[in-house]
Amino acid sequence: GQNIDQPTEMTATEGAIVQINCTYQTSGFNGLFWYQQHAGEAPTFLSYNVLDGLEEKGRFSSFLSRSKGYSYLLLKELQMKDSASYLCAVRDNSNYQLIWGAGTKLIIKP
Amino acid sequence: EAQVTQNPRYLITVTGKKLTVTCSQNMNHEYMSWYRQDPGLGLRQIYYSMNVEVTDKGDVPEGYKVSRKEKRNFPLILESPSPNQTSLYFCASSLSPQPSADTQYFGPGTRLTVL
Numbered sequence: 001g002q003n004i005d006q007p008t009e010m011t012a013t014e015g016a017i018v019q020i021n022c023t024y025q026t027s028g029f030n031g032l033f034w035y036q037q038h039a040g041e042a043p044t045f046l047s048y049n050v051l052d053g054l055e056e057k058g059r060f061s062s063f064l065s066r067s068k069g070y071s072y073l074l075l076k077e078l079q080m081k082d083s084a085s086y087l088c089a090v091r092d093n094s095n096y097q098l099i100w101g102a103g104t105k106l107i108i109k110p
Numbered sequence: 111e112a113q114v115t116q117n118p119r120y121l122i123t124v125t126g127k128k129l130t131v132t133c134s135q136n137m138n139h140e141y142m143s144w145y146r147q148d149p150g151l152g153l154r155q156i157y158y159s160m161n162v163e164v165t166d167k168g169d170v171p172e173g174y175k176v177s178r179k180e181k182r183n184f185p186l187i188l189e190s191p192s193p194n195q196t197s198l199y200f201c202a203s204s205l206s207p208q209p210s211a212d213t214q215y216f217g218p219g220t221r222l223t224v225l
Contacts, residue, residue: 008150033213042200042216043153087152097143097168098214102152 002026004101006088011107012078020073020086020104028093034062034073035087037103043087046073075106083108112137116201116217123191124225131186131220133201141204142184143168143214144176146197153200159184191224198222 003025012018024032031050035043049055049064049071061074073086085103092099114135123129135142143158145168155168159178173195175187184203188195201217 004152040219042218044216045213048213089153095166097155097158098153100145100153102150 002092002099004088004090004099006086006101006104008102009105009107011109012075014078014080014108014110016078017074017076018078018106020075020088020106022071022073022088022101024069024071024088024090024099024101026069026090026092026099029066030091030093030096032062032064032071033089033091033098034060034071035089037085037087039084046086078108080108080110082106112215114201114203114215114217116199116220118220119218120221122223122225125192126190129188129191129222131188131199131201131222133184133186133217134182135184135203135215136182137203137205137215138181139203139205139215140181141206141214142178143202144174144184144186145200145202146170146195147200147219148197156186156199191222193224196222196224 005023034046036046037043047062054063059076064071085105087103088101089098117132140161144156145153147153154170156174157176159165199220202214204212204214
C-alpha cells in the first residue's frame with residue numbers, strides 16, 4: 001500500500017536547527033515535495049527532490065535517499081514565523097498524483 | 111496577480127442541501143485538483159483534472175462531483191452533503207500534469223460545516 005510517515009509534532013528553540021523526517025512506501029516514485037502550511041492557510045511550496053542528495057535553498061534544505069525511502073527537511077536559524085505544519089508529499093508513478101503525509105506541526109519556542 | 115481563488119471561504123449548511131464550491135485560476139494551468147484536509151489525516155485528493163473535459167477520481171470521490179468545462183474553472187459539487195463532509199477544502203492547480211518540479215498552487219481554502 002501507499003504510506004507516508006512523518007512525526008506528528010516537534011518542538012524547537014528560536015535560532016536552533018531542526019530536522020523533520022519523512023519516510024515513504026509507495027508503488028512508484030517520481031519526486032518528493034515539501035510544503036509549509038500555517039494554521040488555517042493554504043500550503044506553500046518549499047522544495048522538490050527527485051534525485052538522491054541535498055537541495056539547499058536559503059535556511060531550508062531537503063535531502064532524499066530513494067533506496068531508503070527517506071527524506072528530511074532541515075531548517076536552520078529558526079525564527080518564530082517558522083512555526084507551522086510541514087507536509088511531505090510523494091508523486092506516484094502510476095498516475096502522477098501526489099500522496100500526502102499527515103504533516104508535522106513544528107512549534108518554535110523563544 | 112497570479113492566484114487560485116475559491117468561493118465561498120466559509121459555509122455552514124444542512125444535510126441534503128446541494129452546494130457548489132467554485133475554484134478559478136488565472137495562470138492558464140492545465141492541471142487542477144480538489145483536496146480535503148482533516149485533522150490527523152493530511153490532504154486527501156477528491157478529484158483531479160488533467161485538462162478541459164478530463165476529470166478523474168482521487169482517493170475519496172464518494173459524495174462529490176466536479177466538472178471542467180473551461181480551463182480556468184473547476185467547481186466542486188456536493189449534491190447531498192452529509193456531516194462527514196465537514197472539512198477544510200483546497201483547490202490547487204499547476205501548469206502541467208506531467209512529472210516535473212512544477213509546484214501546485216493552492217487556493218485559500220473553504221471551511222465547510224454540514225449540520
